[in-house]
Amino acid sequence: MGLISLLFSNPQLFIVLAVLLLYSVIAHEVAHGWVAHLFGDDTARYYGRLTLNPRSHLDPIGTLMLFLVGFGWARPVPVDYYRLRGSRLALVCVSLAGCATNILIATVALFLLQFRAISSNSGFYTALSIVVRINIILGAFNLIPIPPLDGSRILMAFLPEDAQQGLARLEPYGFFILIFLLFTGLLNPVIIFMQNIIYGFIAFLFHLFFR
16 A cells, blocks of 8 residues: 555655554554453453553554555454453454454544545545545454454354364464465455455445435
8 A cells, every 4th residue: 555655745644644543453452452341351451551552552563564555453452361251242242342443433434534525625535545444454354263363253252162272273373374365365355355344334334324
């Protein structure tokens, strides 16, 4: 996506986007922590991660990737899944919280683009359009069921214990598996499929509330 090039061509737009996109990945992680807190796990609170302070969340490589390739990550919020009340339901809710937050951000940005005063301003239009696209990519990417992505934990909630343990054993190698799949393009159809689902869900919300 080459967002880093905006630093030289349009530094004001770059600063606006930097704030919006960095808080998109931060909100993703904080959402995990807050929902875990609602289900009885205070680990994220104990480690001071239920905050929007960027210093508590940003990962240097994840931040760089966000601006170089259009998706990135913050440092994962710690969650003790054994302390969650509600077992499988809690696991699904905590795991979905980050993706749901990205989808909400994309939906709000799309809603703002419906106003002529905003859409007619090229700077606002460009910034919000990129926010929509990247948040949908973040949501879609994290729904992929490969550890340590959120989708793997959602899948675990519906698997028998033996299968859960087998999937969990992949986690130490998950990052390398994802890098390989990304750079070979093998993951692209899955990401596109997930993106289409999210776009369809947002279109449904707009039809439901704004028809």
